[in-house]
Amino acid sequence: MPEKLSELGKNRCVVKGVMLILDVFLVCFALYSSFWLRFEGQIPQQYWNYLVRSLIPVCLLSLASFGVFNMYNRVWRFASIDVLLATVKSAFVSVLLTVAFTYMLNMHFPRSVYILFFVLTVVFVGSSRLFYRIIADTHVLRLSSGGDRRNVIIAGGGQAGALTIRELRANPKLNMVPVAIVDDDPNKTGIRVLGVPVVGRPELIPSVAKKRSVSGVIIAMPSAPRSRVREIVEICSSAGLRVKTIPGLYDLITGRANVSNVRDIQVEDLLGRDPVQTVIEDAASYLCKKVVLVTGAAGSIGSELVMQVAQYDPELIVLLDISENGLFEMEHKLKREIPQLRFVTVVGSVRDEDRINEIMAHYGVQVVFHAAAHKHVPLMESNASEAIKNNVLGTLNTCKVAAANGVERFILISTDKAVKPKNVMGASKRLAELIIQLMNQQSDSTVFTAVRFGNVLGSAGSVVPVFKKQIEMGGPVTVTHPEATRYFMTIPEAVQLVLEAGALAKGGEVFVLDMGEPVSVLSLAENMIRLSGFEPYKDIEIVFTGLRPGEKLHEELFEEKEDPTLRETEKIYRAKLVSDPQAIEDEYIRLKEMLLKIDPQTLVALTEFEKWFYQALEMVKANVPRAVDS
Numbered sequence: 001m002p003e004k005l006s007e008l009g010k011n012r013c014v015v016k017g018v019m020l021i022l023d024v025f026l027v028c029f030a031l032y033s034s035f036w037l038r039f040e041g042q043i044p045q046q047y048w049n050y051l052v053r054s055l056i057p058v059c060l061l062s063l064a065s066f067g068v069f070n071m072y073n074r075v076w077r078f079a080s081i082d083v084l085l086a087t088v089k090s091a092f093v094s095v096l097l098t099v100a101f102t103y104m105l106n107m108h109f110p111r112s113v114y115i116l117f118f119v120l121t122v123v124f125v126g127s128s129r130l131f132y133r134i135i136a137d138t139h140v141l142r143l144s145s146g147g148d149r150r151n152v153i154i155a156g157g158g159q160a161g162a163l164t165i166r167e168l169r170a171n172p173k174l175n176m177v178p179v180a181i182v183d184d185d186p187n188k189t190g191i192r193v194l195g196v197p198v199v200g201r202p203e204l205i206p207s208v209a210k211k212r213s214v215s216g217v218i219i220a221m222p223s224a225p226r227s228r229v230r231e232i233v234e235i236c237s238s239a240g241l242r243v244k245t246i247p248g249l250y251d252l253i254t255g256r257a258n259v260s261n262v263r264d265i266q267v268e269d270l271l272g273r274d275p276v277q278t279v280i281e282d283a284a285s286y287l288c289k290k291v292v293l294v295t296g297a298a299g300s301i302g303s304e305l306v307m308q309v310a311q312y313d314p315e316l317i318v319l320l321d322i323s324e325n326g327l328f329e330m331e332h333k334l335k336r337e338i339p340q341l342r343f344v345t346v347v348g349s350v351r352d353e354d355r356i357n358e359i360m361a362h363y364g365v366q367v368v369f370h371a372a373a374h375k376h377v378p379l380m381e382s383n384a385s386e387a388i389k390n391n392v393l394g395t396l397n398t399c400k401v402a403a404a405n406g407v408e409r410f411i412l413i414s415t416d417k418a419v420k421p422k423n424v425m426g427a428s429k430r431l432a433e434l435i436i437q438l439m440n441q442q443s444d445s446t447v448f449t450a451v452r453f454g455n456v457l458g459s460a461g462s463v464v465p466v467f468k469k470q471i472e473m474g475g476p477v478t479v480t481h482p483e484a485t486r487y488f489m490t491i492p493e494a495v496q497l498v499l500e501a502g503a504l505a506k507g508g509e510v511f512v513l514d515m516g517e518p519v520s521v522l523s524l525a526e527n528m529i530r531l532s533g534f535e536p537y538k539d540i541e542i543v544f545t546g547l548r549p550g551e552k553l554h555e556e557l558f559e560e561k562e563d564p565t566l567r568e569t570e571k572i573y574r575a576k577l578v579s580d581p582q583a584i585e586d587e588y589i590r591l592k593e594m595l596l597k598i599d600p601q602t603l604v605a606l607t608e609f610e611k612w613f614y615q616a617l618e619m620v621k622a623n624v625p626r627a628v629d630s
Contacts, residue, residue: 016072020063024072026124027062030057034116050107057101062094062121069093071125075306083129087296091121097290101120104378108206126310131335131408144280151213152176153170153205155232156220157183157191164220164262165194165248174262178202179212181258182435184228202232206239237530245269255440266300267457267464267528282503286367287312293365294319295398296352296372298326301413302460305369305496307329317343318363320350321372360405368402369393369498371413373429380425384599391428392609395435403443411502412436412450412509419452419556423549424598431609433510434584437577440508449505451498452575454487456557467525471532475540477525480547484522485554488539501572512557512573581621588613 035043035051041050066072069090095118102109153166154161165178181198182205183189188198199208205217217236219229225277229245236243245266296302297319303326306317321327326343334341344363348355350372359365373391374380380387395412402410414433417426433450440448457464463486470477494513501511526536534540545554557573592610595602 001630006364019072022064022476023063023125024059026128027059027121030124031055031058031117032121037116038110038113047109049457050102050109053105054098054102054107058094060097061097061101062090065090065094065097066125070168075190084126087121087126087129091118091125094118094121096273103607146470150176150215151179152244153208153212153214153217154178154181154196154215154220155183155202155205156224157181157185157188157193160222160246164218165196166341167262172441175217176216176262178218179214180208182208202235205232205235205241209239209241211432213349214241216244219245219265222246226270232476233265233270233531242533243531243555249327257592265531267524269529270527278418282522283499284312286503289314289315290366290408291318291364292367292369293317293360293363294295294369294371295321296370296413297321297345298323299371299493300373300456303330303333304491304500305371305509306334306343307338308492308495308499309369309607310334310343311585315342317341318359318361318365319345319534320348320359321342321345321354322347322349349390350398351389353397356398357401357404360401360407365402365405366408367502368398368407368410369413370398370504372398373413373432377416377417377423377425377551378548381423381598384572384595384602385605387428388431388595388602388605388609391425392435393605395432396609396612399435399439399448403439403446407446409448409502409505410436410439411498411505412448413449413498414452416452416557417552419512421591421594422552424595424602426567427595429593431588434588435611436510437584437615438620439510441620442616445506447507449502449507450510451513451560452490452510452557453497454493454515454557455489456491456494457488458491463521463524464528467528470539471529471534476543477529478543479522479525480543480545480551480566482522482544483520483549483553485518485520485557487557489513491514495573500569504572504574505567508577510575510577512575514571514573518554581617584620587616609621611625 006138031054032051035047039047071086071090083173095114098117104205154164156164161181161183168174168176168178178196181188181193181196182200182202183198184201186201189200191198207215208214217232219232221229225582229508233243244262245265246262287309292314294302294305294309294317297306302319307318309317319327324347327347331345334343336534345360348359350356350370360368371460372394374383376389399410411434415426415429417423418427418429418433421427421430433452436448436450439446455462466479503515504511522542525542529536529540529542538543595606
């Protein structure tokens, strides 16, 4: 029988037909039973005639009521409290219609019959749905009890945990059977969630795993603090258990993933911090119904900017990038995941001022996120002129065109390497920040601002994917220095904060994202090796290669003269910038000298910027204010 139910479940039309026939029988039986119980098995002839005359009309009225409450458009295999509520509502309406029908035909049933009819309809129809689910669940459990069955513990007894249990039962091919739940809430200990017992806190995982032959743990706590997730992973690792997780809260909310996407735990789940609660109204205030340009739209940050800006109902998103392949992939991704989004993809370079002007003028751009940049530190050390052309002149071009076209808001994506720069990439991004500061003094219509943050997890060329590839190849994993540290943040979190900082901008600021505590790169490598099921130094070696050209041992988020206490929100700081023209000029001279020492050819690339820089500086010295002081 379970096999037949399973086959029926594959054909929704057949299932609906079976349910309709079953409901006809159950409603008729409920009405007959109501009279039988009321008259204790001896139905008077008058009421027997009423019963016979009303049986078919009452069935039709009941089926119509069931249809209105979508009783035939549900997956009964997952019948739950919502199904019971729908059954109660539809039965109640069915009884009301029956009362109206019988009174219209002057067939007055005893009032107790109506009450009994309601109760029995709920019991009979509701039980049929529950019976279907019990049979289906039993079939799934039987399928998953084969030789490859793996018992798992679910960490999290809330809604996410319940959904995870349902998904595992609905997908027997996963061969994972939940046998226990652990949860931090002591009040849940002893209860059952969908038949699975809550045995206590996560600290009991090792002992429970031994008793129940558990081979893995699924963390179903999407809103739990990352620190707690790290603790649970350590508990599981010490017990030799494989750890999986469901997608994070952000991905679940935005619809990018669902609970069924169970995956291995990744270093991003441990290094990223607690989910950011962005004030939606703030970002919507300057993005809703606006034409938004994202430069570097095919890159790690740029592509995420596009995905998140899309949530705020922009009038149009213009994706600009020099990489045609990257834009091609983004175009297909957007059409697949957000088919209703209005967007255009444009191939072009921020170095080409005429091309940028053509794009902004044609589409009427109102907001710019400038993410286009060369970012690889060692590579830029040997290609200094290219870094200046792209990161400095490209930013200058885009800023000038934005001001000329009356763009409302311009947000530069900067980096912590711009703080006390010791390399070409950092110096070029610091010059870009100075451009933002000076452009804000010149423009009377555009708000220019910059957002500075550290490394993002998973971006192209960053340390995490490099380590992953080295581990996949069996090692060794290369670390520059045993004491090296870096700030890390997930890409979605960084972009969320960029959008919020954009709303806070009044002009000329450099916002700094709270990156948390710096992370030891060596510890990161060791943790990634363990998460891959290996032991550091034993299964996979770690080799120290020394700092590469231009690299620092530790990164910083603030210059010495910037005030790190100016907190705009819980996760965003505002750097106190030096406004003295002489100090700005001195800083430029220092940066120029550093660049010329690295590569004398940068002098040619700096010529155009330097001409603009001193003109802008003269305006500041002459105390030429913005037309609108924001």
